[in-house]
C-alpha cells in the first residue's frame with residue numbers, strides 16, 4: 001500500500017468532514033420539529049438518514065476514484081457525496097431545499113445529484129445498482145478507462161435488482177465495483193432475519209465475481225480492497241464486490257427509537273469508531289499529533305458552519321419555478 | 329467421563345482480499361454448515377454422545393445440528409460473540425476446561441493460530457475452509473468426524489500413532505511472549521494492518537518458519553521450495569530476502585492461491601528447537617500465519633523463537649488406520 005503521509009491525512013480529513021457535517025445536520029434537523037415530532041416542520045423538512053459511523057467506507061472507496069468516475073448511492077448518501085469531493089455549501093443548501101442547492105432545492109436530502117461529479121442517489125432501495133451497471137456498460141462501449149461504483153446496504157442486496165445487476169455485470173465483464181455496506185440492519189430488521197447467506201461476498205461468488213469482506217471500520221482496509229477492485233476494473237478485468245462490515249452510530253432515520261438494538265450494542269461498536277481507529281494508527285506512527293487532530297476538527301467545524309450559513313441565507317426557489325429542473 | 333468433542337468453526341474465514349489480489353476461493357458459510365453436518369454425523373456414528381460448539385453470529389453449528397439428524401447432544405458454549413479471532417481462542421480455552429478430548433476446527437491458518445492459543449495439549453482435527461490452508465487439511469468432514477471420535481474414544485494405539493505435536497514460533501517483545509505463529513512469521517515492509525493479508529513479495533524482508541515443508545502456499549513456500557529443504561524436515565528456518573542486489577539465488581514461490589513470485593534470497597539459517605533471532609527491519613509489520621498483525625515501530629526490538637509448545641494435531645489417516653485395526657468399524661453378526 002505504501003501510502004504517503006498526505007494521502008493518509010486526506011483520508012482522516014474526509015472522515016472528520018463527513019462526521020462533522022452529519023452531526024450538525026442531525027442537530028439542525030430537529031429545529032422546529034419538537035416537542036411533538038412534526039416531520040414537515042423546521043428548516044430541513046422530510047426524512048433524514050445520516051451516515052455517522054460508516055465514514056471509512058465512503059472515504060476508503062472514493063479516495064481511489066476520479067471526479068468523472070460515476071457513483072450511485074442510496075437514501076444515506078451524504079458521506080458518499082462528500083467523499084466524492086462535493087462542495088458542502090451546495091449540498092447543505094439542497095438539504096435545506098434552497099435555490100442555491102445542487103438541484104435548486106427540489107431534490108432534498110435523499111436526491112442529491114451532481115453531473116460534474118457523476119453522482120446520483122435516491123430513495124428506492126437497490127435502485128442505484130442497475131444504474132451503475134448501465135454507466136459501466138456505457139464506459140465499456142466507449143472504451144473509456146473510467147469505473148462505476150455503486151454503494152448500497154445489506155438490505156438492498158436482497159432486492160432482485162442486485163442479483164440481476166451482478167449477473168449482467170459479470171456476463172459483460174463491466175468496469176463496476178459493488179460496495180455493500182453491511183451495517184447489520186435494514187431499518188430494524190437484522191441481517192440474520194433477512195439474508196440466507198452470512199456474507200454478501202458469498203453472493204459475488206455465485207455470479208463469478210471476485211468478492212471480499214473487509215473491516216468497514218478501518219479505512220485503510222477499505223482503501224486497500226477498493227484500490228485493487230478499482231484497478232482491476234480499469235484494467236478491463238471486470239466487476240468485483242466489496243462487503244464492508246460497518247455500523248451506523250445514529251438511528252436508521254432521525255427519530256428512530258432504536259428499540260431493536262441489543263443493550264450496549266452501539267457502545268461496543270463506538271469503541272471501534274473509524275475516525276479514532278485511523279487517528280490512533282497515525283499517532284502511533286508519528287504522522288499526526290493531538291494538536292493537528294484538533295486543528296483538523298476546527299477546520300471542518302468552520303467549513304460546515306460556512307455551509308450552514310450559506311444554506312440558511314439562500315432563498316427558496318420561486319413558486320413559479322416549481323415545475324422547472326424536473327425530470328419525470 | 330464421556331468422550332467430549334469440541335467444534336470451532338470460523339464464519340469469517342475464506343473471504344479476505346486474496347480473492348481480489350490473487351485467486352483465492354470464497355468459502356461460503358452454507359458450505360461450512362454442510363461440513364459441520366458431516367462431522368456431526370461421523371461423530372455420532374462412532375458413538376460420541378456430546379459435542380461442545382463455539383457460538384457465532386450466523387449460527388453455523390446450530391444450523392448444522394438442525395440438518396444433521398443425529399442423536400448426540402450439542403451444547404453451545406456460553407460466551408459472548410465478538411466476531412473476532414478472540415472468539416476462537418476463548419472457545420478453545422472453555423473447551424479445555426470442559427474436558428474435551430479433541431477439537432475439530434474449520435478455518436484456515438489464522439483460525440488455527442487463534443485456537444492454538446487456547447487449546448493446550450488437546451489434539452486438533454483441522455479442516456481447511458480458509459485461503460492458504462497450510463496447517464489444516466483438505467478432508468471430507470465425515471472422515472474428520474470419524475478421526476475426532478477415534479481420538480476422543482482413546483481407541484487403542486491411536487495416541488501413539490496418530491497424535492503429533494507440532495512446533496510453533498514465539499514472538500517475544502521485551503523478552504515477554506506476546507504472540508505465536510504455526511506456519512510462518514513474515515517481516516513485511518508496511519506500517520498498517522489494513523486488509524491483513526500479505527501478497528506483495530517486494531515487501532517481504534524476512535521469513536521465519538517453525539518447520540520446513542515442501543508443497544505449501546504462502547510465505548512458507550519460499551523456504552519449502554529450496555533444494556536443501558528436504559534435509560531440514562526437523563528444523564525451522566530463518567530467511568532474509570535480498571532487498572538490494574545481493575541475492576544468492578531466487579526461489580519461485582506460490583505466495584497466495586494462483587499468485588507466483590520469484591523471491592531473491594540473501595541468506596538462509598536452519599533453526600533448531602529453542603533457537604531465536606532478532607527482527608532486523610523496522611518500522612514494519614509482523615505478519616503471523618499470513619495475516620498482518622503486529623506493527624513494529626522504529627527502534628523496537630522483537631525476537632522470534634522456535635519452540636516445541638505448538639498444539640497437538642491428529643493425523644487423520646493414522647487415526648482411521650488405528651480404528652480399523654482395533655475393529656471399530658466391524659460388528660459381529
Ligand SMILES: Cc1ncc(C[n+]2csc(CCOP(=O)(O)OP(=O)(O)O)c2C)c(N)n1
Pocket residue numbers: 075076123124125126152153154155156157183185186187252
Ligand atoms: C424498494 C424499496 N423498498 C423499501 C423501501 C423502504 N426502505 C427505506 S430504507 C430501507 C432499508 C434499507 O436497508 P439497507 O439497504 O441495509 O441500507 P441502510 O439503511 O442500512 O443504510 C427500506 C426497507 C424503499 N425505500 N424502497
